[in-house]
Amino acid sequence: MSIDKTSAPRHRAVDAPEAAEGAVAAVDPRLLVQEQGFGGYVTEFKRKIKAGELGSIPVIVGLIVIAVIFTSLNSSFLGAGNITDILVQMSGTGLIATGIVFVLLLGEIDLSVGSVSGLSSAIFAVLAITHGMNEVLALILALVSGAVAGAIHGFFFARIGVPAFAVTLAGLLFWSGLMLQVLGPSGTINIPNDNVVYKLENYFFSDVAAAYILALVAVVVYFWASFSGNRKRQRAGVPFRPVADTIMRTVLVAVAAFGVAVIFNQYKGLPLAVVIFVGLLVITDFVLRRTTYGRKIFALGGSVEASRRAGINVTWIRISVFMISGGFASLGGLFLASQIAAANQGAGAGNLLMNSIAAAVIGGTSLFGGRGRTWNALLGVLVIISIQVGLGIQGVAAPIVSMVTGAVLLATVVIDAITRKTQRSAGRA
Amino acid sequence: MTATPVLALRGVFKRFGAVQALTDVDLEIHAGEVVALVGDNGAGKSTLVKTIAGVHPIDEGVIEWEGRKVTVDRPQDAQHLGIATVYQDLALADNIDVVGNLFLGREIRRWGVLNEVEMERRSRELLDSLSIRIPSVRIPIASLSGGQRQVVAIARSMLGEPKLVILDEPTAALGVEQTAQVLDLVERLRSRGLAVLLISHNMADVKAVADRVAVLRLGGNNGVFDVRTTSQEEIIAAITGATDNAVTRRASRTAEVQK
Numbered sequence: 001m002s003i004d005k006t007s008a009p010r011h012r013a014v015d016a017p018e019a020a021e022g023a024v025a026a027v028d029p030r031l032l033v034q035e036q037g038f039g040g041y042v043t044e045f046k047r048k049i050k051a052g053e054l055g056s057i058p059v060i061v062g063l064i065v066i067a068v069i070f071t072s073l074n075s076s077f078l079g080a081g082n083i084t085d086i087l088v089q090m091s092g093t094g095l096i097a098t099g100i101v102f103v104l105l106l107g108e109i110d111l112s113v114g115s116v117s118g119l120s121s122a123i124f125a126v127l128a129i130t131h132g133m134n135e136v137l138a139l140i141l142a143l144v145s146g147a148v149a150g151a152i153h154g155f156f157f158a159r160i161g162v163p164a165f166a167v168t169l170a171g172l173l174f175w176s177g178l179m180l181q182v183l184g185p186s187g188t189i190n191i192p193n194d195n196v197v198y199k200l201e202n203y204f205f206s207d208v209a210a211a212y213i214l215a216l217v218a219v220v221v222y223f224w225a226s227f228s229g230n231r232k233r234q235r236a237g238v239p240f241r242p243v244a245d246t247i248m249r250t251v252l253v254a255v256a257a258f259g260v261a262v263i264f265n266q267y268k269g270l271p272l273a274v275v276i277f278v279g280l281l282v283i284t285d286f287v288l289r290r291t292t293y294g295r296k297i298f299a300l301g302g303s304v305e306a307s308r309r310a311g312i313n314v315t316w317i318r319i320s321v322f323m324i325s326g327g328f329a330s331l332g333g334l335f336l337a338s339q340i341a342a343a344n345q346g347a348g349a350g351n352l353l354m355n356s357i358a359a360a361v362i363g364g365t366s367l368f369g370g371r372g373r374t375w376n377a378l379l380g381v382l383v384i385i386s387i388q389v390g391l392g393i394q395g396v397a398a399p400i401v402s403m404v405t406g407a408v409l410l411a412t413v414v415i416d417a418i419t420r421k422t423q424r425s426a427g428r429a
Numbered sequence: 430m431t432a433t434p435v436l437a438l439r440g441v442f443k444r445f446g447a448v449q450a451l452t453d454v455d456l457e458i459h460a461g462e463v464v465a466l467v468g469d470n471g472a473g474k475s476t477l478v479k480t481i482a483g484v485h486p487i488d489e490g491v492i493e494w495e496g497r498k499v500t501v502d503r504p505q506d507a508q509h510l511g512i513a514t515v516y517q518d519l520a521l522a523d524n525i526d527v528v529g530n531l532f533l534g535r536e537i538r539r540w541g542v543l544n545e546v547e548m549e550r551r552s553r554e555l556l557d558s559l560s561i562r563i564p565s566v567r568i569p570i571a572s573l574s575g576g577q578r579q580v581v582a583i584a585r586s587m588l589g590e591p592k593l594v595i596l597d598e599p600t601a602a603l604g605v606e607q608t609a610q611v612l613d614l615v616e617r618l619r620s621r622g623l624a625v626l627l628i629s630h631n632m633a634d635v636k637a638v639a640d641r642v643a644v645l646r647l648g649g650n651n652g653v654f655d656v657r658t659t660s661q662e663e664i665i666a667a668i669t670g671a672t673d674n675a676v677t678r679r680a681s682r683t684a685e686v687q688k
Contacts, residue, residue: 229546236550239567290543292536295525299533302522309520310534370524 050422056364058415059379062408066383070390077390080266087260088201090378090385091277092335093352097359097377098284099328102321104360105288105301107369108157108164110325112171113356116149117333118348119179124197124334125189125343126182135196143330149175150326154319164322172353180345188344191337200276201338204268211261211270218257223250273335277378280328284374297321301370332356351402358405359384362412383408433496434459435593435624436481436512441490443476450476452649454490458593463615463625465635465656468645469668474628477645478595481626482514483507495592513586514595519578521585523571527563528552530570531585555584559617576607580614593624600634612638632661644668 049057070077096113103110120142128138149171156167183189191198205211226246233240264270288294296317299307308314336352337343361367362383363376384405391401434457443451451473458464468474479485481492483504491498494510501507507514521530528549537544537551552566561580563573570578579599586594596615600608615638618625629635635642636656644651644667652667 232546233549236546238546238549238553290545291541292538292543295529295533295536295543298525298529299522302524303520305518306520306522306530306533309516312534370522 056376056379058412059363059383062362062383062412063379063386066386066390070386070393073390074393077393080263082389082393083263084267084271086382086385086389088271088273089339089389090381091201091273092332092339093355093359093385094277094332094377094381095280095335096329096332096352096356097363097381098280098374099325099332100356100360101363101365101372101374101377102284102288102297102328103164103325104365104367105297105369105372106318106321107301107367108318108321109168109357110150110153110322110329111165111168111353112149112153112175113325113329113332114348114353115172115175115179116146116326116329116348117336117352119149119175119182120146120330120333121197121337121343121347122179122182122189125191125337126184128195128197129189129191139196139334142334143327146326146328146330146333147323148326150323150329151319153326154322157322158315158318176348179348183343183345188342190342193341197334197338198341199272199338200335201271201273202341203272204264204270205272205275206269208265208269211264212258214270214275215254215257215261219250219254222253223247226250273338280331281374281378288374293317298370351405355381355384355405358409361416362409364416366416367413434493435495436626437491437493438477438481439491439493441477441480441492442488443473443480443485444488450648451480451487452647454645454648454650456643456650458624458626460592460624461619461622462641463619463627463639465627465629465639465642466645467629467632467635467642467664467668468651471647472645472668473648474645475597476648478514478597478626478628481507481512481595483512508589511590511592512595513589513591513593515579515582515586515597515599517597517601519582521570521578521582524569526569527566527573527581530581531555531588533585535588555587559584559587559614561614574607576603576610579603579607579611583611583614583618587618591623593626594618595626595628597628598630599627600629600631608634632664635664636661646670 067078076082096117099113100110123145124138124142127133127141128135133141153164153167153171156162157164193202223246226241226249227243230240230243230246261270264274288297296307296312299310299312300314300317304314307317333348337347359380360372360377361380363372363378363380365372365376365380387404387408388401391404436456436458438454438456441451441454441456442449454473454477456464456466456477466474466477476485480487481501483501483506486500486502492501493499499506499510501510501512522533525533528545531552532548537547539547549566556563556566559580561584563577563581570581573581583594583596583599599611599615603611612634615625615627619638619640627635627639639656642654642656642659642664644654644664646668651670654664654667
């Protein structure tokens, strides 16, 4: 939600009173209003840095640093093949992290996502491959199993009042046990390459047009949404962004979208995994910021009492958020199974849980509830997978990768704590 | 002043277990009138407010709304009648902006999607009409001062177009300037023809904006005073019990010692 990018008054705080006739009446003269033009962005940016409103800046700076370091060590790091691999590999963990963002917005935690993701891949493999069930039906049942697991956690948390930490810790143990039970003695079920789940991470739209058309659609939709939104604001007499601002943002989006499209087309084409992941991020971001349901989640993360008094069904929102978290965990689990073309006993174990939570937090989602966006999951997981892949190219062993990821997470949380302090002193906490 | 009060309580009793919280309480509030409800800690102010707001249903007695007898058993009942309550803890979500908080739980939607433009426009209208000045309707509540939060909470209660607004200690935690802002707002509510029930500990605030003062003492009525013709000392005497306050106790004690 952009706050200060208003265009109504064209002056600085000092000479505000004289502009009363054209300006919107309710603007307080003490309010800092952004200047027009490029200079306005620079002063606005400086003010935000001073006030500790860093937003995604630390993550983006971090990504640039990672890219520079690994490219200097090995020039193929930024090659089309490697970038495509990173973007495809991140989608599994990224989807799990997307679900985690929802739970973190409530100020809660879900420790079961790793086990739930493993359980879903096992359920899918047993149903579709061992028992020969229809693939799509098996996929839907696998996703439902995740949502049901989430609903159970949500029920114990919201209705019985058990701390989410404890409920999902129990879930972590229980679901991983159930996964082993479902897989049976063989332990590993291979997924053949004509299977729908195999295609999740291994299908590429090889036609060059696919990536470009999708990029074009994204840019046009983005431009139209912000242009018409601002025109509506202008007509209603509330502060709006000037058209130049909209155009500048659209150009940035276009550069990013077509840049990625070019990279994809230099390699195997547009990966299905990225389309699904980014598509779900667009949908979840819309749900969180533009619907009453999303508003209720934010309200609950800000103040449970305020939400209750506003007539929000606290229990249902909590249960539904854990269902979303479980559902995304299952989907992520299927993506990860697709990556190794098998459902095995190791699924959902190891660093997966910690990486998903770390991705959400590194991306900028607050651990204390009420602050964050699902796009944070994308940025965070990009950092984690880039480090893994980059260190992998250098032949660095797994223990070191884990240590580096830990250090990055600590750095993020430290930055978060420091900016919070600055924000508090700048009155924006 | 209209003849029929907006809200009238007649002979209200409320008991919690062994505690008789309210005993035979009468109270009348008219449109365009600010009634201050004062009393010592434990006098029953909060209980009385909660019975009106529907949080605690009354045990005995009658609640009349615009002259007819009504039952207020749930908070929703009170809201439907047109009673808005602003509690001391305000119940605002810190992380959401002013517009979001004003419309929390009653968002305006268009095709199922939040209509932010319309909500922002109406928020500005509402805040303007109450002459509330805040830096922007798009900043999170966390960046507002205590007084600004209080006026936002009061403005929020106005969205339901109530006829009676109950303010629970609106100035308790505020500084001088912020208290003045809130008291100005209370006067504006009155000039709009609303009935206001103001719970306060602060005699200066009460003297400044209230028309009448209803005193509760030990769960029962202890007088209703016209603010203009009553001195602060008389009200305090009623709050503490005229013959039973610190001064009289000390006086009687010194008298005993001297004997």
